[in-house]
Amino acid sequence: MLLIKNAETYAPEYLGKKDILTGGGAILAIADRLSDIEGAEIIDADSKWVFPGFIDQHVHVTGAGGKNGFVSMTPELTASELAVCGTTTVVGLLGTDGAARSIKTLYAKVKALEQQGLTAYMYTGYYGVDPVHILDSIQEEMIFIDKVLGCKIAISDVRSSYPTDLELLRILKQVRVGGMIASKKGIMHIHLGGLKTCMDPLFRMVEDYEFPIEHISPTHVGRTKTIFESAKAFAKMGGMIDITTGASKYTDPHLSVLEAINEGVSIDKITFSSDGNAGLEKRDASGKVIGLRRAPVDQNYAEVVALIREGSLSVSDAIKPITLNPAINLGLKQKGRIAVGADADFCFVDPSNFELTDVIGRGEVLKKNGNVTINEPFS
Numbered sequence: 516m517l518l519i520k521n522a523e524t525y526a527p528e529y530l531g532k533k534d535i536l537t538g539g540g541a542i543l544a545i546a547d548r549l550s551d552i553e554g555a556e557i558i559d560a561d562s563k564w565v566f567p568g569f570i571d572q573h574v575h576v577t578g579a580g581g582k583n584g585f586v587s588m589t590p591e592l593t594a595s596e597l598a599v600c601g602t603t604t605v606v607g608l609l610g611t612d613g614a615a616r617s618i619k620t621l622y623a624k625v626k627a628l629e630q631q632g633l634t635a636y637m638y639t640g641y642y643g644v645d646p647v648h649i650l651d652s653i654q655e656e657m658i659f660i661d662k663v664l665g666c667k668i669a670i671s672d673v674r675s676s677y678p679t680d681l682e683l684l685r686i687l688k689q690v691r692v693g694g695m696i697a698s699k700k701g702i703m704h705i706h707l708g709g710l711k712t713c714m715d716p717l718f719r720m721v722e723d724y725e726f727p728i729e730h731i732s733p734t735h736v737g738r739t740k741t742i743f744e745s746a747k748a749f750a751k752m753g754g755m756i757d758i759t760t761g762a763s764k765y766t767d768p769h770l771s772v773l774e775a776i777n778e779g780v781s782i783d784k785i786t787f788s789s790d791g792n793a794g795l796e797k798r799d800a801s802g803k804v805i806g807l808r809r810a811p812v813d814q815n816y817a818e819v820v821a822l823i824r825e826g827s828l829s830v831s832d833a834i835k836p837i838t839l840n841p842a843i844n845l846g847l848k849q850k851g852r853i854a855v856g857a858d859a860d861f862c863f864v865d866p867s868n869f870e871l872t873d874v875i876g877r878g879e880v881l882k883k884n885g886n887v888t889i890n891e892p893f894s
């Protein structure tokens with residue numbers, strides 16, 4: 516049990532200064548003042564802002580890349596690399612490569628991250644429509660594998676399978692019906708490339724085929740200005756749009772958010788994800804490739820800080836794209852909020868400098884006073 520005292524609590528709505536009691540990995544009580552309980556470890560939040568643990572719904576935990584040969588494949592991430600930037604819930608996925616990268620390895624990595632104190636899930640599939648899954652179908656994986664929240668696919672990209680409407684609909688049906696049976700929401704997480712077909716197939720799914728929009732989860736929507744125009748329209752129809760912070764963007768992600776809000780998009784329809792560990796190229800000023808780099812995993816919170824500093828967003832609204840909104844998108848009722856019964860995932864922030872000082876995942880301290888406390892077995 517943990518008793519967190521004197522926390523300026525953002526749930527994400529502001530609750531005021533609260534004491535929070537956790538036990539068994541969940542939040543047991545929230546009150547202005549809770550008396551000490553025998554056996555509970557007391558953590559004085561010391562008037563820090565306490566947020567729900569951050570959610571990153573697009574991370575290449577087993578590595579990605581490969582655009583420049585085998586040597587350009589990025590290595591695996593560690594749990595510490597995620598926890599240090601406040602990510603307590605991560606969704607791992609494959610990218611372009613469904614051959615040299617295995618969905619079974621992804622499952623094993625997700626389980627390993629979970630053993631180290633994070634909450635970890637995965638999407639099945641990869642860029643293509645050809646089957647890359649563990650069981651016989653996407654629908655079976657939705658039903659029988661707890662860690663599978665949905666399916667990944669790519670559209671409007673030269674590396675995609677150029678899926679037809681019918682192929683997309685049949686995958687959507689599998690995540691939705693599988694989700695119904697397994698009490699999951701079920702989403703299709705869609706990588707958007709830069710081809711001019713843009714988000715057109717997704718609008719057809721909703722408008723022509725009447726598919727419920729909440730199962731359709733486009734990402735990299737800030738890749739180009741053209742895509743972002745479509746994404747704003749999609750959000751106004753009720754869809755959730757995901758802006759990538761670590762790669763694939765035409766402008767700073769917080770500027771995209773501010774633009775969308777100015778044009779009438781609700782902050783409740785926007786998420787950030789890192790695309791962390793994607794393989795990127797380092798280029799010089801003339802655009803020549805001079806090396807390789809991994810997409811960073813720490814930019815989601817940096818963009819939230821920019822929203823608070825440069826935008827006119829309240830702290831409550833600014834943290835929604837990495838807390839409540841991805842929880843809603845993924846259908847994780849116990850994540851992304853500070854409430855009795857929710858998981859005991861927290862990020863502590865020093866309000867004087869926005870520094871992320873402490874991270875707690877399912878009631879276990881993962882970062883304390885700026886230092887990660889996770890045991891990395893091979894470090």
Ligand SMILES: [Zn+2]
Binds near residue numbers: 573575610790793
């Ligand atoms: Zn990616």
